[in-house]
Amino acid sequence: MDGMQTAEQDIATRAAKISARGVQVWYGQNHALRDVDIDIPERAVTAFIGPSGCGKSTFLRCLNRMNDTVATARIEGRILLDGEDIYDARVDPVQLRARVGMVFQKPNPFPKSIYDNVAYGPRIHGMTRTRAELDQVVETALRKAALWNEVKDRLDAPGTGLSGGQQQRLCIARAIATAPEVLLMDEPCSALDPIATAQVEELIDELRDQFSVVIVTHSMQQAARVSQKTAFFHLGNLVEYDSTTRIFTNPKDPRTESYITGRIG
Amino acid sequence: MSTAHIVSAFDRDLEAAQALVMRMGGLVETALLDAAEALDTRDEELAQKVRTGDAAIDALEEEIHSQCARLLALRGPTAGDLRTVLTVMRIAGALERSGDYAKNLAKRTAVLGQMTQVPGASGAIRRLAKAVVQMMADALDAYIRRDVKLAGDVRQRDREIDQMYNSIFREFLTHMMEDPRNIGPCMHLHFIAKNIERVGDHATAVAEQVIYLVTGEMPGDERPKFDATATGG
Numbered sequence: 001m002d003g004m005q006t007a008e009q010d011i012a013t014r015a016a017k018i019s020a021r022g023v024q025v026w027y028g029q030n031h032a033l034r035d036v037d038i039d040i041p042e043r044a045v046t047a048f049i050g051p052s053g054c055g056k057s058t059f060l061r062c063l064n065r066m067n068d069t070v071a072t073a074r075i076e077g078r079i080l081l082d083g084e085d086i087y088d089a090r091v092d093p094v095q096l097r098a099r100v101g102m103v104f105q106k107p108n109p110f111p112k113s114i115y116d117n118v119a120y121g122p123r124i125h126g127m128t129r130t131r132a133e134l135d136q137v138v139e140t141a142l143r144k145a146a147l148w149n150e151v152k153d154r155l156d157a158p159g160t161g162l163s164g165g166q167q168q169r170l171c172i173a174r175a176i177a178t179a180p181e182v183l184l185m186d187e188p189c190s191a192l193d194p195i196a197t198a199q200v201e202e203l204i205d206e207l208r209d210q211f212s213v214v215i216v217t218h219s220m221q222q223a224a225r226v227s228q229k230t231a232f233f234h235l236g237n238l239v240e241y242d243s244t245t246r247i248f249t250n251p252k253d254p255r256t257e258s259y260i261t262g263r264i265g
Numbered sequence: 266m267s268t269a270h271i272v273s274a275f276d277r278d279l280e281a282a283q284a285l286v287m288r289m290g291g292l293v294e295t296a297l298l299d300a301a302e303a304l305d306t307r308d309e310e311l312a313q314k315v316r317t318g319d320a321a322i323d324a325l326e327e328e329i330h331s332q333c334a335r336l337l338a339l340r341g342p343t344a345g346d347l348r349t350v351l352t353v354m355r356i357a358g359a360l361e362r363s364g365d366y367a368k369n370l371a372k373r374t375a376v377l378g379q380m381t382q383v384p385g386a387s388g389a390i391r392r393l394a395k396a397v398v399q400m401m402a403d404a405l406d407a408y409i410r411r412d413v414k415l416a417g418d419v420r421q422r423d424r425e426i427d428q429m430y431n432s433i434f435r436e437f438l439t440h441m442m443e444d445p446r447n448i449g450p451c452m453h454l455h456f457i458a459k460n461i462e463r464v465g466d467h468a469t470a471v472a473e474q475v476i477y478l479v480t481g482e483m484p485g486d487e488r489p490k491f492d493a494t495a496t497g498g
Contacts, residue, residue, distance in 0.1 A: 221341055248343045250481030261346045262275065263268045 007044075008228045008243040017042035017182060017212040018063060023077035025058050025067065032058045034236045036077070040229075042181075045204060045213040047227035047244065049220055051259065054233040056216050060184050063214065064100035065093045081182070098125050101175035105187040107167030109159030109174075114151050117159040117170055118142060121178035137177055144210075145173035146203050165196020172203060176211070183207060185215040189222060201226050220260055224248050232256045275340050282332045282353045283409075286360070289325040290405040293360045294398050296322065296367035297464065301394035304374045304457065305387040315371035322364035329357040348481065352474040356408065359467040359474075363401065366460040373453045380450040383440055386433075390458055393429050397465045400426065404471035408478070416475035419468060420484070426465035433458045 016039035025033035033055040040046050048056035058067070065086060067073040079086050086096055098121065109117050118138045121127075128134040138155075142148040147169040151162070159170050168188060175183060185204070189197040204226045207213055217223050223230050224244060231241040232255075240247065240256045251257050270276050296315050303312035333354050336342060342350050400419050407415035437455050440447040476484050 220343070224343070249347060251344055257344050258268060260343045262270050262272060 008245055011041045011044045011228050012243070014041045014044065016040060017082065018214075019078075019080040019083075020059075020062075021078045021080075023059065023062060023075070023079060025055070025062065025076075026072075026074045027058075027070065028072040032236055033062075036238045038231060038238060038241055040182075040212060040214060042212050043208055043210065044229060045208050045215060045227040046229045046231065047223035048214065048216045048231050048233060049218075049223050049259075050233035050239075052218075055236040056231075056233040057186055059233070059238075060186055060214060060216050063182070063184055064097045064102055066097075066102065068093055098178045099180050100182040100184060101178065101180035102184040102186070103168070103171050103175050103188050106191050107164060107171050109162070109167050109170050111158065111160055113156045114142075114159050114162070114170060115155040118173050118177045121174060125178055127178065141173040141177035144176055144207070145169045146199065146206070147173055163196070165192050165199060168192060168196065168200055169203065172200070172207075176207070180211065182212045182214065185213065187216055187218060190218065197222070220248075232259060234259065272340075275346075278332070278336050278340065279342075279346065279349055282329060282336065282350065285325060285329045285332065286353050286356050287405065287409065289322060289329065289357060289360045290401070292318065292322050292325070293363050293367065294402055296364055297370075297394055297398050297401075297461075300367045300370040300374070301391045301461075303371060304377070305391045307374070307378055309375060309378060312371040312374040316368055319364050319368040322361060326357045326361040329353060345478075348478050352408070352478045355474050356405075356471050359470045363464045363467045366464050369460055370457050373457055377450055377453050380453075381446055383437075383447055383450050383454060386437070386440075386451075386454050389429075389433050389436065390454065390461065393426070393433065393458060393461050396422075396429065397426055397461050397468065400465055400468040401471065404468045404475065407472060407475045411475070411479050413476055413479050416472040417484075419472035423465050423469045426462055430458055430462040 018038075018040040020036055020038045020040075023033060023036040024031070036055075036059060048060060050056045061067045062075060062079060063086075067075060075087065081096075081100065085091070086100075110120060112120070115138055118141050119134055122134060122137050128137055139148060139152075142151065147166060150166060151157075151170075159167065162170060168191070172183075172188075188204075189200050192200065201222065204213055204215065208228075215223070215226065227244045229241065230244045230247040232239045232247065232251075232253075234255050240251055240253045242251070247256065248260060251260065257263075296318055299311050300315045302308065303315065333350050336350050340346075400422055403415055404419045406412070407419065434455065437451040437458075441451050473484055476482070
């Protein structure tokens with residue numbers, strides 16, 4: 001408890017990695033996100049919670065311009081990464097997504113070898129010049145994803161042959177191989193069993209030394225376990241954003257209280 | 266907080282834990298009043314009832330603790346629910362200690378029966394006990410009604426209890442100086458008064474739990490102490 005609170009206090013004084021101001025999203029006529037202001041700290045885990053359709057995944061997808069791929073989506077407001085507007089015309093979304101990586105709900109390894117899954121990003125971004133360098137990048141990413149010891153003797157085996165939990169850690173290795181600064185995770189454990197979930201959560205806790213992690217989760221206990229800051233979304237509004245301890249012991253907004261205590265809100 | 270959980274068994278569990286605390290509170294109030302009356306009327310039979318009754322209070326505390334452990338393990342309470350469980354456990358602890366003081370009071374009643382009576386003493390103690398029991402009853406009432414104002418009032422009243430105790434303390438000193446034969450009974454009576462005063466502190470602790478439960482914060486301001494014995498007066 002002490003350690004947790006110390007971590008949260010450190011973060012309170014830390015600079016914002018991502019600052020969003022007045023962010024609004026429409027999907028066609030549907031106003032999915034209303035006027036969101038938020039500062040996401042660097043080297044910390046921030047959790048987005050809320051009922052289905054509350055806008056938390058929509059907002060997560062704004063952070064690396066994944067909504068650009070949705071034809072009907074319209075976005076207003078500003079999102080700054082290290083002070084630079086990511087929706088500026090000069091920003092290349094592909095380059096942006098190398099800096100802001102993403103891990104999805106269902107493990108989705110490419111139908112390639114374990115090695116090639118992790119090497120994919122560094123190759124297309126031309127991050128390495130020699131095979132030896134690439135080997136090193138792949139090994140480092142797999143080690144950071146706590147998967148190296150389980151796969152080091154079968155790097156040529158297909159990624160799809162791994163267990164669900166291993167596949168998800170492979171996807172995390174793939175996401176961190178391009179050395180992103182921010183890692184977005186959309187329900188990364190919802191397809192995993194409790195042991196694999198615990199391993200991914202342990203991994204998230206280690207990753208926050210180097211990355212800003214933003215995680216969307218339906219499991220409030222998971223948000224409580226892994227994050228230092230929690231944002232509660234409801235009906236497209238950011239209702240409350242505070243330290244995770246505060247949100248789970250004494251939230252200010254009655255809607256937050258109703259949701260996290262399992263009442264009809 | 267007023268709306269029900271989607272999982273209604275959660276509500277039943279929380280209500281059951283709080284009902285146990287209220288039952289425990291009722292037993293403690295009765296034990297304290299009976300002990301004070303037994304002392305005043307030298308009713309050894311009533312004192313005996315208080316002494317044996319403490320086991321039921323202790324058993325209730327155990328039951329509350331296991332109920333709370335179960336709630337924490339199975340329901341994972343958060344926010345107001347978490348604070349409800351925490352306050353139930355702390356209030357049960359305060360009540361258990363108060364029950365022990367009632368039992369100690371009843372034990373000393375038996376010893377005092379063999380000694381010379383100190384004039385006016387048992388009446389003053391009974392008044393002190395009544396005031397303290399009222400504090401505890403109000404603190405528990407504030408808990409059930411989530412009444413922060415009443416809880417704050419209980420906290421302030423602890424000052425009056427301290428003043429009553431101080432005047433009893435001075436009275437006993439006078440009796441002991443007047444006649445050394447009073448020293449034995451006055452020592453016992455002083456322990457009794459001190460123990461009742463401590464029940465007042467536990468009632469204050471219960472009131473503070475009400476404030477924590479409702480606001481999420483423990484009251485910060487230190488209440489002024491009027492315990493002259495602390496400075497040797």
